[in-house]
Amino acid sequence: MGLISAPEAAVQLGVSRTRIQQRIQDGSLPARKVGRQWVIDQADLREIAHHTDPGRPLSRASAGALIAVAADVADHLSPWAKSRARARLAQLLEEAPHERDLDDFAVLMLRTLGHRAARELYRASPLDLAGLRDDARMHLSGLSSPKAQMSALDVVEGYSRAGDRDALVRDHLLVPASADRANVVLHVVDEAVDPERYKDIDLVIAADLAEHPGPRERARAQELLAERAQRRGA
Structure with missing residues (x-):
C-alpha cells in the first residue's frame, strides 16, 4: 500500500489536518517521522477509515x-x-x-x-492512451479536460457508465494500479447517469x-x- 503524508491522509479520510495531527499525538493513528514530516502507512489508515467521522459527506x-x-x-x-x-x-x-x-x-x-462517482486507478501502456482518450465510452474530465489547462498527455481521466467499465478495462488492457503508478483515472457513475453531463462542467x-x-x-x-x-x- 505504501506511505502517505499526514495531509494526504486527511484528504483520504475527509477530515482536517488538525484532526490527523491529534490522532497521531494520542497514538490512535500509527505514524512515524521521515525527516520533518509525519508519514502514515496506508494499511493503518484503512484500519481506522470506518471509525472516522467523514464530516457528513453529501450522498x-x-x-x-x-x-x-x-x-x-x-x-x-x-x-x-x-x-x-x-x-x-x-x-x-x-x-x-x-x-x-x-x-x-x-x-x-x-x-x-x-460521492459523485467511484474513483478507480489503472495503469495502461503509454501507447494505448490515445485510443482510450478517443473512446466514445470515456467522457474526458479532470486532467484530460481542456478547461483544466494541465497539458497532461501522459494521463487519461474521465467518466464512464458502470456498464462500460469492464469493456473499457478489457479493450484497453487496463491494470489496477497504485496512485504513484496509475496513468488512468476512471470515475464510474451509475447506469442511470449520463456521463456526458459531467463533461466540461x-x-x-x-x-x-x-x-x-x-x-x-x-x-x-x-x-x-x-x-x-x-x-x-x-
Missing part, C-alpha cells in the same frame, strides 16, 4: 443534484431538491475559493462531491483535480471555482 444523489444545477440540467429535480442544491452550490462557491490551505480545500471538495473538473495530491492540480481546482464564483457575482 451520491445530493452530489448529483449539485452537479445538475451547476450544469443547468436540473429540470428532473423537484423544486425542493433544486432549491437545496442551489443553496449548497452557493455555499461552496462562497467558501472554497477563499480556503487558504489547499489540503483543507481538498477535504471540503471531497465532503461535497466525493467546471465544478466537476475542480472536484476531479482536487482529488489529485499535487498542489498545482488543487490550486487550479480552486481557480476554477473562483472563476465560477466571479461569473455568478457579475
Whole structure:
C-alpha cells in the first residue's frame, strides 16, 4: 500500500489536518517521522477509515443534484431538491475559493462531491492512451479536460457508465494500479447517469483535480471555482 503524508491522509479520510495531527499525538493513528514530516502507512489508515467521522459527506444523489444545477440540467429535480442544491452550490462557491490551505480545500471538495462517482486507478501502456482518450465510452474530465489547462498527455481521466467499465478495462488492457503508478483515472457513475453531463462542467473538473495530491492540480481546482464564483457575482 505504501506511505502517505499526514495531509494526504486527511484528504483520504475527509477530515482536517488538525484532526490527523491529534490522532497521531494520542497514538490512535500509527505514524512515524521521515525527516520533518509525519508519514502514515496506508494499511493503518484503512484500519481506522470506518471509525472516522467523514464530516457528513453529501450522498451520491445530493452530489448529483449539485452537479445538475451547476450544469443547468436540473429540470428532473423537484423544486425542493433544486432549491437545496442551489443553496449548497452557493455555499461552496462562497467558501472554497477563499480556503487558504489547499489540503483543507481538498477535504471540503471531497465532503461535497466525493460521492459523485467511484474513483478507480489503472495503469495502461503509454501507447494505448490515445485510443482510450478517443473512446466514445470515456467522457474526458479532470486532467484530460481542456478547461483544466494541465497539458497532461501522459494521463487519461474521465467518466464512464458502470456498464462500460469492464469493456473499457478489457479493450484497453487496463491494470489496477497504485496512485504513484496509475496513468488512468476512471470515475464510474451509475447506469442511470449520463456521463456526458459531467463533461466540461467546471465544478466537476475542480472536484476531479482536487482529488489529485499535487498542489498545482488543487490550486487550479480552486481557480476554477473562483472563476465560477466571479461569473455568478457579475
